[in-house]
Amino acid sequence: MKLKGITDVFFDLDHTLWDFDKNSALTFDKIFKINNVNIAVEDFLEHYEPINLNYWKLYREEKIQKDTLRYGRLNDTFEAVGFKVDTGLINKLSDDYITHLSSFNHLFENTFEILDYLSLNYTLHIITNGFDEVQYKKMSHSKINHYFKTITNSEIAGVKKPNPKIFDYALNLANTNASKSVMIGDSYEADIMGAKNIGMDVVFFDVNNLKLDNNIKQIDNLIQLKKYL
Missing domain, CATH: 1.10.150.240 (Putative phosphatase; domain 2)
Structure with missing residues (x-):
């Protein structure tokens, strides 16, 4: 849906x-x-x-x-x-x-395909707990940085997911709000519950397809985002 x-x-x-x-x-x-x-x-x-x-x-x-x-x-x-x-x-x-x-840049299956698809109708962003000095290199070397309007990392925001302040920081940077946004991530605690707690919609990405919560939208391949977006 x-x-x-x-x-x-x-x-x-x-x-x-x-x-x-x-x-x-x-x-x-x-x-x-x-x-x-x-x-x-x-x-x-x-x-x-x-x-x-x-x-x-x-x-x-x-x-x-x-x-x-x-x-x-x-x-x-x-x-x-x-x-x-x-x-x-x-x-x-x-x-x-x-x-x-960052000299190795394997991406998950269908990363480029789904980013191409989503970028036609949505503005894309990153929220990461990873280290500032590495995350930009990963994105640049793997040739995905141009898809994203904003990149929020925990060192810039001063807090880490699931702290609501990092999501507020990212939403402000993106000039949007929680009701118009969706978070996609692999960490149930940091990404899913963190975003859900400030009112964002969420999609849980789990390659192992572990059913943690039937109320949470879940995918095990990025291309499945087409079901929701």
């Missing part, structure tokens, strides 16, 4: 348009080779991915700072796999990860 009265479409970036897991895995493979870290990337990622998600949750909740996230997620993962590294190497890997992450 098509949404009525929508003029502005807001997207999350990582895990929604930009395939973070795939690009991150390729980045670790690259920086491990650069720094002669002899560990299987698959073994590392098995531990890293849940650890990273937990650090991002703490970061969203304002319980840790960016530097703690960047160092802690690597340090904890190396400890979990029993691979000894010193503080200097962890800091080097942390910096190299940020440097090289």
Whole structure:
């Protein structure tokens, strides 16, 4: 069923348009080779991915700072796999990860197709909790930046999703309001509940198609947005 009265479409970036897991895995493979870290990337990622998600949750909740996230997620993962590294190497890997992450730019299936389709009738925007210095590079290198009128990140807004202030900031920047806007994202807490709580319509993007709430519009492929927009 098509949404009525929508003029502005807001997207999350990582895990929604930009395939973070795939690009991150390729980045670790690259920086491990650069720094002669002899560990299987698959073994590392098995531990890293849940650890990273937990650090991002703490970061969203304002319980840790960016530097703690960047160092802690690597340090904890190396400890979990029993691979000894010193503080200097962890800091080097942390910096190299940020440097090289945007050199890989795999997008989710049908990203260009849906952005081409939506841009004909809607104004498109980004709201992301990602780091300022990386998000613009990701969008530019993957050639999607021109689709978006505004880009709001948590460092510019001063708060992170699901804090209502970041959505208010983005709506003001876009010169629109919640009743005319829809948020599309992969995080049920940050994107869906955050936007819903300020009156925005929402579409939950989940490639695993986990039915978390039958009252929430849900897709597992971006092209399915055509059902609603």
